[in-house]
Amino acid sequence: MGNRESLIAGAKQCLRDIGYTRTTARDIATAAGVSLAAIGYHFGSTRELLNQALMEALAEWGGELATALQTTDGSAEAVWAAVIESVRTQRPLWTTQFELAGQVDRLPEIHDFLVAGQRTGRTELAGLFGAGEGEEARLLGGLAQALLAGLAIQWLIDPDGALTAADLTAAIKLAARP
């Protein structure tokens, strides 16, 4: 594996372990087992390396989550359970996602990544719930995405008080009544 690939891999690992804003050039070089100067040679600047690694990482993580959600029985409750399980086992990925959301106005270069990820996620969720296209898909996809993000943030910050998958399905039925 050449230095260029090592740097991308090291940057992805740093995105997991340290996050986007706090990873330094030396962090990446150390994680990649490569000299500091290699970053400038292959990518010009640390920021460009991080952005390229972020682009790939978001696609990979999104794909993993998509397959995890698709290998459920398709019921809403099973999907929420899979989301919660993902938060439990892949905490650093989720924290990094929210860190990025918190920098969307301050780091303009990541804005497009987030918009793209949000839109594909929304349509995939709509498809997962059986709504292919049209207004119903837009509504269900948007709702599912909001619930997914809200559920994830609850499990990240306060797992003891967070809603379980069963809680969530019960709550939705409850909320639709009155």
Next chain:
Amino acid sequence: MGNRESLIAGAKQCLRDIGYTRTTARDIATAAGVSLAAIGYHFGSTRELLNQALMEALAEWGGELATALQTTDGSAEAVWAAVIESVRTQRPLWTTQFELAGQVDRLPEIHDFLVAGQRTGRTELAGLFGAGEGEEARLLGGLAQALLAGLAIQWLIDPDGALTAADLTAAIKLAARP
């Protein structure tokens, strides 16, 4: 206003404008119109000043949001509309909130702030929707909080594709059917 109060005010402004992780000691001193060394004298370290300012700021912002939500007609749709309006007019506050969520594992000192804010927000939302205590309040409060966070993140990242208040109420009814 003494230097101590100026520093707290400057730190709050920096939390809005720059965020938590990226504000430097010199940013705060400049915003407060005070010398750099005043931070060490009054607060010991920049981190402690930022944490104290954060504690106050979270309480204030939470209070403002709570009153904004309570001055609606009480319907769910009006609450969502107020949330969306808050995201529109107070973007920096919301981005800072998600930035904090993204640092919850990496900055242990802010963890308690977030847990406390999450729990009070949940109970206030439950009360807002007429569910005082018990299991129903826990479910409705948790659901409302998840939706609030998910809605906010949609409006932060991609306002063009985000669900409106009417969309959200319609989607919930739709999701409760099948």
Next chain:
DNA sequence: CCGGCGATTGTACAAGTGTCCAAGAACGGC
């Protein structure tokens, strides 16, 4: 063998960071 070229790296540098210190300023009690 060897010249050339891309790849790699040790190192240096400037800018930025948090913290500390000694000197002075402001203030109140006597």
Next chain:
DNA sequence: GCCGTTCTTGGACACTTGTACAATCGCCGG
């Protein structure tokens, strides 16, 4: 006025950070 305490600050220090540069390495065609 005088003194002790509290507050304030300019400046300095050690450290981190991103980037640039010159030297070196490795390899391959001739």
